[in-house]
Amino acid sequence: MSVSASPAPTFAPAAAAATVPPALEARRLTLDYTTDAGTVRAVDSVDLTVAEGERLVLLGPSGCGKSTILKALAGFIPATSGSILVRGKPVTGPGPDRLVVFQEFDQLLPWKTVRDNVAFPLRVARKVSRAEANARAEAALARVGLTRALDAFPHALSGGMKQRAAIARALAADPDVLLMDEPFAALDALTRRQLQEDLLALAEELKFTLVFVTHAIDEAVLIGTSLHLLSPHPGRTLATRDTAHFGLADVGSPAFESLTREVHGLLFDKAAHV
Numbered sequence: 116m117s118v119s120a121s122p123a124p125t126f127a128p129a130a131a132a133a134t135v136p137p138a139l140e141a142r143r144l145t146l147d148y149t150t151d152a153g154t155v156r157a158v159d160s161v162d163l164t165v166a167e168g169e170r171l172v173l174l175g176p177s178g179c180g181k182s183t184i185l186k187a188l189a190g191f192i193p194a195t196s197g198s199i200l201v202r203g204k205p206v207t208g209p210g211p212d213r214l215v216v217f218q219e220f221d222q223l224l225p226w227k228t229v230r231d232n233v234a235f236p237l238r239v240a241r242k243v244s245r246a247e248a249n250a251r252a253e254a255a256l257a258r259v260g261l262t263r264a265l266d267a268f269p270h271a272l273s274g275g276m277k278q279r280a281a282i283a284r285a286l287a288a289d290p291d292v293l294l295m296d297e298p299f300a301a302l303d304a305l306t307r308r309q310l311q312e313d314l315l316a317l318a319e320e321l322k323f324t325l326v327f328v329t330h331a332i333d334e335a336v337l338i339g340t341s342l343h344l345l346s347p348h349p350g351r352t353l354a355t356r357d358t359a360h361f362g363l364a365d366v367g368s369p370a371f372e373s374l375t376r377e378v379h380g381l382l383f384d385k386a387a388h389v
């Protein structure tokens with residue numbers, strides 16, 4: 116009796132299975148400054164991967180290169196070596212796919228209303244009509260609780276309101292990656308906690324991809340879905356930690372405190388840096 120062989124199962128070739136590149140990737144990123152006294156290495160061979168919807172926090176002591184990495188991700192300074200990719204495409208300069216919220220309160224245009232501060236970049240960089248830009252600006256400002264300040268000028272806003280407006284401006288442009296450089300560092304403790312809570316709520320709702328710089332360990336654990344710890348100058352990767360399971364309800368819990376202590380030890384225990 117002859118047995119006919121059943122047809123061999125067919126598989127799609129591996130190459131055809133499209134792999135989605137991460138929202139942001141840095142490979143062996145090395146960053147130098149050139150000064151009169153010579154070259155200063157600020158960041159040494161750092162690898163980062165941020166998937167869509169993740170919030171990566173860069174954490175490390177003063178001068179370790181956190182802001183320098185953020186500036187390079189934004190395209191403001193070139194890589195000495197290594198590469199930065201956004202959705203698989205090399206970064207060659209600034210672009211509307213990466214928007215930055217800074218620590219400073221003076222990042223809004225003082226001669227424009229809050230609404231115009233948010234709408235203007237949409238018209239210029241995204242070529243959106245005035246009516247649509249205004250509608251998107253008002254929606255973004257409503258999300259951060261600034262509806263009552265639409266027609267105010269920046270000088271009339273508190274520090275917290277200015278940071279809210281800067282966040283709205285970035286969110287309205289719908290970047291691939293939102294970059295934040297210690298956005299809450301200059302705020303009083305209560306306002307800072309409120310903005311942290313509101314940022315988390317927005318992240319849950321909008322699922323944006325975020326790289327967030329801070330030197331506050333509790334803020335890092337709260338805001339991030341992952342932590343990237345940097346050594347003192349020049350910044351090298353010390354360790355990474357998954358913090359996606361921590362939310363507001365966990366602040367002060369034994370697990371939260373234990374991770375905070377561990378991170379503190381990693382950053383400040385000299386033995387960890389040899």
Ligand SMILES: Nc1ncnc2c1ncn2[C@@H]1O[C@H](COP(=O)(O)OP(=O)(O)OP(=O)(O)O)[C@@H](O)[C@H]1O
Binds near residue numbers: 179181182348
């Ligand atoms: N324009 C510059 N020219 C020369 N060196 C610089 C320049 N900017 C930063 N540096 C140096 O690069 C290193 C990293 O600085 P950076 O501001 O990135 O650190 P940071 O971790 O963000 O610090 P902080 O938490 O204090 O803001 C530091 O040693 C700093 O002195």
